[in-house]
Amino acid sequence: MRRWVMLLVLGLPLSATLDAGAQPRPGPPHEWSFGAWTGGIFPPGDGNDTPACFGSPVVIFTRDVVMRATPLDVAYRQRNIETVAGTPNGGLEFRFTPAPPVMSAIGPRPANDAGFGCEGGPNVLRVERRGPDEIVFPNCSEFPSPLKRCVTK
Numbered sequence: 001m002r003r004w005v006m007l008l009v010l011g012l013p014l015s016a017t018l019d020a021g022a023q024p025r026p027g028p029p030h031e032w033s034f035g036a037w038t039g040g041i042f043p044p045g046d047g048n049d050t051p052a053c054f055g056s057p058v059v060i061f062t063r064d065v066v067m068r069a070t071p072l073d074v075a076y077r078q079r080n081i082e083t084v085a086g087t088p089n090g091g092l093e094f095r096f097t098p099a100p101p102v103m104s105a106i107g108p109r110p111a112n113d114a115g116f117g118c119e120g121g122p123n124v125l126r127v128e129r130r131g132p133d134e135i136v137f138p139n140c141s142e143f144p145s146p147l148k149r150c151v152t153k
Contacts, residue, residue, distance in 0.1 A: 030084045030092050033061040033127065036150040037135065040143040041071060048133070053150035066094060066125065070113045077113055082123075091128040098123055117142030 036057035038044050047053055060067040060076070067076040079096040087093055099115075099122060101108035115122025118140040128136050133149040 028063060028084060029086045030061065030081075030094070032129075033092065033135070034063070036060050037147040038150055039145050039147040040137065041069075041145065043145045044148040048148045049151050049153050057150055059147060066096070068113075068116065073113075077111070079114070079125075087126070087128075089128065091126060094125040094127070096123045096125070113142070115142075116140045 036054055037059045038048055038053050038057055040058045056069070058069045064081055066079045066081060068079070069076055079094075079099065081094055082097045083095045085093050099111055102111045110122065116125050116137055118125055118137060120126070125140075126138055128138055130136055130146060133151060134146050135149075136146045137143040
């Protein structure tokens with residue numbers, strides 16, 4: 001009998017906290033952009049629902065990092081997100097932490113492909129949404145074509 005009373009005394013407060021009516025925490029403003037995207041450098045193909053799309057995405061968005069492929073290097077360029085803000089047209093504006101310099105024979109210099117070739121410098125990226133699975137980087141010389149999200153069937 002004592003065990004049942006002790007169990008009830010300890011269990012009731014615990015069960016009351018399971019559904020305390022807490023509201024779900026909203027996601028980050030760029031949550032809709034998470035995933036792998038193809039195109040951008042060249043026009044995207046029609047196979048954005050194939051495994052090949054996931055094998056070589058051009059841009060990858062995560063919660064804290066944006067990675068981009070470069071035409072002349074195998075490694076992805078990784079940019080840490082400092083802030084993200086929504087724009088009035090439903091797009092996004094990313095601000096990145098400054099990219100570390102690259103060492104050269106005459107000293108450190110900014111990496112050539114640290115940014116996206118956008119106006120505003122290498123630490124800013126603006127994204128416009130064209131549809132549920134299509135985005136563009138406006139005024140970015142290195143990404144003249146739209147990007148399409150890699151999706152599964």
